[in-house]
Amino acid sequence: TPLPIGDGALLLRGFALGVDDALLEAVDAVSAEAPARRLCTPGGHRMSVETTSCGRWGWVSDAAGYRYAECDPVSGRAWPAMPEPLRRIAVAAAARAGHAHFDPDTCLINRYAPGARMGLHQDRNEHDFSQPIVSVSLGLPIVFQFGGLQRSDRPQRVPLAHGDVLVWGGPTRLAFHGVLTLKAGIHPLTGASRINLTFRRAR
Template identity: 60%
Template sequence: MTEDLFASPDRENLAPGAVLLRGRALPLEGPLLEALDEVTAQAPFRRMVTPGGYEMSVAMTNCGEAGWVTDRKGYRYDPIDPETGRPWPAMPAAFRRLAAEAAVDAGYPSFAPDACLVNCYEPGARLSLHQDRDERDFDQPIVSVSLGLPATFQFGGPKRSDKPRRIPLQHGDVAVWGGSSRLHYHGVLALKDGDHPALGRRRINLTFRKAL
């Protein structure tokens, strides 16, 4: 595998500072899926509960120095998995490499993520419009990797009332947003049923952040 595999990803501008890199993760598909299995063996998927007491439709886990969690106490990053009582699994090298190189492609040359939220969508699961605001440094971008079943990504503006664009995502697509788009609202419409050859009736989303 050579570095020039990443030289010319299909690129779509979503907003100032926000781009979609079509198929950007495909050259690392095998290592990414192997690493995913290793992470979820140590920290299995679970459906977390919001501060309001609602169980999320998307199952989640984490890897890296800190993991994003939600419970009755609120939203936050925690170095300890509350279900196992152990630190979250280390971020796999394939994850870290893809996140850093995709950020470079998008114009963010110094991104070094310390947290990766791993979301598992099954048919019907969705993620409502929200901002990523729990990180300490909003100067760092978000890198979001789509694997498995296709989904419809919603990317809006800085206000919840801004009408979002609907963007189809395929296996291997990577979205990166930062700069003036860092706090734009975004979400995922309810996942449609299907069968992906590598991941079955699931969509996996890897969201990389600099949290600490």
Template identity: 60%
Template sequence: MQGSLDFPPNTEERHCLADGAWLLKGFALVQAEDLLATIAEISAQAPFRHLLTPGGQRMSAAMSNCGRYGWTSDRLGYRYSETDPLSGARWPAMPESFRALAVNAAASCGYPDFEPEACLINRYVTGARMALHQDRDEADFSAPIVSVSLGAPIRFLFGGPQRGNKPASWLLEHGDVVVWGGPSRLFFHGVAPLGQRAAHPLTGALRYNLTFRKVG
């Protein structure tokens, strides 16, 4: 069973979402403040922007990227690019602190060889959401996805291999990390709208999400 581990007795902060998928409560909490500061530095180079779906709809979460590749979307489709479409420059390099967090989280869930090539940075304001979708723009589905939550809490929706599978709802709080791969790598997932009262002392009503992926 890929991604399934025998954890020590004190496992109340690790939740199995599905075969190969784990919620690690507070995994990034110690370094969360530094991560937020680094996000500010990255977004100064590659500003947050609201992408368009191929159908022309504006995404409610604003996005930036760092790493070898950045994920982007417009009327031409979803894709990865080595350069920022707004500036034509290469995306900011992925900080070692980001890479190490993603590698360590993946390894703790049974994925020891994860090497992220892209980090998508999403910024959510009140009411912003992410519809159920699969992460399938990558060429390599053998690598897991690592997702880090910072700031205001939000509800993570984790379904199954079919869009019609009813998703389970999990509360993601500041410093939580979700890892999924293997049998659940292509499961549908998303987040419910960020609530009107959702806030955190470090970010106010904003929520940030780092999503690490191996592209090729």
């Protein structure tokens, strides 16, 4: 049963469980063409998460800033196309949350090893904030932090497990969010890692 966790945010526990193998196979195919890498923030810090993308646009970060790019800066080539199983789960989750026409043009793939984390931030690189964001958690569990519209708002902590899907729309689209440090563990499908898929309409 969908759990509202904020104004416009919906947690669909286990929504991706029936297609987890297909999603991970697609992630492997994308990673073979565009290997995940640790990006540098504009402030000069190396992110602890390994990142790659598929779809028309890919999210990148370097000394020049955060942005979407049509080419993978490592290979100089276009990002891999978004595999159908990925697109399908994102569109289905968005529809379940009331967004009937979600058409993602990018999927960011974040791979967390034990010790990796993501600090509180807003997602503001997209052009149309009325479009939702869909995120799918695979592999090891993690504690998600869901804050308010001000960085100073105290975040709620929400544990996320393999197969959980979140849809962010409405006012929560611009909420501060992040994840706490991944704890050590072994998941039968992903080994010592958590993989998060984030689907967005960039342009």
